[in-house]
Amino acid sequence: MAKVLIIGAGGVGGVVTHKCAQLPDVFEEIVLASRTEAKCRHIASQLDRSIETAQVDADNVPELVALINRVKPDLVINVALPYQDLTIMDACLEAGVNYMDTANYEPLDTAKFEYSWQWAYQDKFKQAGLMALLGSGFDPGATNVFTAYIAKHYFDEIHTLDIIDVNGGDHGYPFATNFNPEINIREVTAECRHWENGEFVTTPAMSTKQSFTCPDGVGTYNIYRMYHEELESLVKNFPSLKRAQFWMSFGESYLKHLEVLGNVGMTGIEPVDFNGQQIVPIQFLKRLLPDPASLGPRTKGRTCIGCVVTGVRDGKPKTVYLYNICDHQECYAEVQSQAISYPTGVPAMIGAKMMLEGKWLQPGVWNMEQMDPDPFMDDMNIYGLPWTVIEDYPF
Ligand code: NDP
Numbered sequence: 001m002a003k004v005l006i007i008g009a010g011g012v013g014g015v016v017t018h019k020c021a022q023l024p025d026v027f028e029e030i031v032l033a034s035r036t037e038a039k040c041r042h043i044a045s046q047l048d049r050s051i052e053t054a055q056v057d058a059d060n061v062p063e064l065v066a067l068i069n070r071v072k073p074d075l076v077i078n079v080a081l082p083y084q085d086l087t088i089m090d091a092c093l094e095a096g097v098n099y100m101d102t103a104n105y106e107p108l109d110t111a112k113f114e115y116s117w118q119w120a121y122q123d124k125f126k127q128a129g130l131m132a133l134l135g136s137g138f139d140p141g142a143t144n145v146f147t148a149y150i151a152k153h154y155f156d157e158i159h160t161l162d163i164i165d166v167n168g169g170d171h172g173y174p175f176a177t178n179f180n181p182e183i184n185i186r187e188v189t190a191e192c193r194h195w196e197n198g199e200f201v202t203t204p205a206m207s208t209k210q211s212f213t214c215p216d217g218v219g220t221y222n223i224y225r226m227y228h229e230e231l232e233s234l235v236k237n238f239p240s241l242k243r244a245q246f247w248m249s250f251g252e253s254y255l256k257h258l259e260v261l262g263n264v265g266m267t268g269i270e271p272v273d274f275n276g277q278q279i280v281p282i283q284f285l286k287r288l289l290p291d292p293a294s295l296g297p298r299t300k301g302r303t304c305i306g307c308v309v310t311g312v313r314d315g316k317p318k319t320v321y322l323y324n325i326c327d328h329q330e331c332y333a334e335v336q337s338q339a340i341s342y343p344t345g346v347p348a349m350i351g352a353k354m355m356l357e358g359k360w361l362q363p364g365v366w367n368m369e370q371m372d373p374d375p376f377m378d379d380m381n382i383y384g385l386p387w388t389v390i391e392d393y394p395f
Contacts, residue, residue, distance in 0.1 A: 001028035002356040005073035005097075007058050007088060008080035009034035011179055011293050011337055012102060012137070014043045015345025016079055016352075018335040019383065021047045026353050031071045034058075034080065046336055058084040064091035073097060077352050079345075081180065082106040082113060089121055089132060098130050098355060102137035102348050104229045106186070109269070113187075115232050115367075122365045132365040136351030137344035138305060138324075139165055139246075140230035142385065144368035145347075145376050146307045146322045147234055152373060154320045154389075157240045158311035162395060163228065166249040168218045169301035169328045169339060173290055175257035178299075178340040181286040185267050188250075188258065193227040195235045195244040206255065212247070214304040215390065216325055223247035233367040240311070261285065292340070299328040299338040306387075308395045321393035324385045334384070343385060350379045 004027055006016055013034065020027040032040040033054035040053035056067050058080045068076065068091055078088045078101040085105035092099040106113040118134055125132050135141050143163050151158045167178065177184040192207065193200045208225040228246035235244050261267050266285045271278040306323025324343065331342035351368070354360035360371045368376075380387055 001025065002074040003029035003031070003072065004075050004077055004352060004356075005031045005033060005068060005071050006077045006079060007033050007056065007084070008078065009036065009039035009043055010079070011341030012079045012344045012348065014046075014293070015335050015337050015341045016077060016348045017043050017051065018047065018337075019346055019349035020352070021049055021051065023349075023353070024049065026356055031073065033067060059087055061087050061090050061094070064088060065094045068092070068095035068097055075100060075352055075355055077348060078102075079348060081183065083108045086117060089118065092130065092132070093121075093124055093128055096128065096130065098361070099125075099132040100136055100348070100351055100355065101134060102141060102344055103183070104135060104140075106183075113229055115229070119365060126364045129363045131355060131361055131363055133351055133355060133360065133371075134365065134367050135230065135233075136348050136368060138347055139163060139228060140233075141347040141351070141368055142324065142343070142380065143305065143307055144230050144234060145371075145373045145380075146387070147238065147309065148369040148371075149373035149377050150307060150309045150320050150322055150389075151238060151311075154318070155309070155311040155313050158238055158309050159240060159242050160310045161234060161238075161241055161244040162308040163230065163246045164212055164223060164304075164306060164308065164323075164395075165247065166212065166214050166218065166221050166223065166304045167301075167340070168214065168221065168249070169299045169303060171290075171295045171299040171338075173295075173298075174253050176290040176295060177292060178295065178338070179292050179344075181289050181292070182282050185258070185282060185285070186269070187228075188226065189262060189267055190227055192225050193231070194225060194246070195231055195241060197242060200231075206250075210247075212249070212395065214325075215321075215323065215388070215393070216304075218302050218304045218325060221249040223249050234369060237367065237369050293337070296328075296332045296336060296338045299332070302327050303339045303343065305343065308393065319392050319395070321390045321395070322387055324380070324387045326385065346383055346385050347376075347380070350376055350383060353379065
């Protein structure tokens with residue numbers, strides 16, 4: 001039985017808190033802290049057990065250390081924004097507590113995300129005897145574990161990996177982002193990078209697309225190749241991969257709006273002077289767009305996220321597709337959040353559980369695929385994200 005400090009009370013923070021609260025035998029005490037404590041209290045009011053809430057500025061290391069020292073958690077679950085990863089890791093080191101997050105560090109002033117900053121903490125966490133588990137959401141997160149599971153159980157050697165993230169949900173707005181608009185737009189407008197024959201190859205954003213038919217009647221969608229952070233760790237940890245790509249579905253309306261917003265400069269991250277005030281266009285855009293948390297009750301349809309892996313077993317080539325399908329309305333009924341925050345928050349809870357139960361606990365900074373996938377995959381089936389394997393699925 002353990003005590004966790006969850007930092008961040010947005011869409012994902014809400015789901016993690018709900019899911020941890022459902023398991024009092026593992027998460028005996030929960031403290032939810034964020035910049036706006038009212039949001040923590042709102043989430044707390046939805047639960048059928050009591051949790052503590054607190055206010056914290058996660059950009060401020062001394063403030064974080066004071067909170068951690070007061071709360072004395074066994075683990076800090078960081079579901080604030082990627083900008084806070086390093087300050088929270090620093091605070092965990094100073095206070096002597098294990099760390100976990102769902103997205104890799106991204107500097108506020110450069111639209112660039114990579115693991116180098118967090119991997120640089122390897123020795124510090126090892127020497128302190130502490131663990132940092134990186135990227136325990138769905139993608140990254142479940143997709144890393146899916147890849148490890150497929151490699152472990154279906155192949156002698158894996159050669160290609162295609163991660164396919166389809167959102168077949170509809171919220172009825174012409175343009176809205178399913179999670180934090182700033183993070184989402186920075187990710188989608190970034191140049192595409194995929195792994196091919198030992199190096200990352202760069203192509204323009206959204207320049208490669210294909211059609212993909214999801215199983216179980218989820219539908220046929222246009223999927224676009226883009227860069228996604230798990231590719232960086234997966235090609236490092238599975239050096240036999242000759243090609244690794246990430247694909248995401250986008251509707252015509254979303255892409256049309258994004259193109260226009262980009263063309264007029266509304267997705268920029270450099271401050272502009274407006275009537276004597278410095279305004280960052282993408283932050284102003286975020287202010288105008290629907291709050292992702294408000295999409296929950298409106299979103300209908302299903303998501304389908306999985307990995308297609310090819311390789312060899314006993315000298316013979318084969319293909320394996322492992323995926324999860326999630327229904328937006330079912331997620332909302334359970335935790336008052338749609339199937340974007342839900343499939344992120346459940347693996348975050350399971351990653352935390354793996355650490356607290358000692359199944360994954362080891363000093364150092366780790367990506368998900370470096371851990372034994374089996375207990376995590378068992379828990380995915382139990383706690384709301386059941387998965388299926390199909391061999392020779394057409395892609
Ligand atoms: P939201 O924007 O909905 O929530 C972010 C929360 O963090 C808000 O409560 C916000 O506070 C809080 N926060 C921001 N800055 C600070 C700060 N300086 N100090 C304290 N709290 C702060 O984001 P999401 O819930 O959608 O995403 C949370 C994380 O999950 C992000 O890192 C995102 O990249 C990641 N993610 C990962 C996915 C995966 O599959 N791996 C998928 C989706 C998201 P306030 O309310 O005051 O703004």
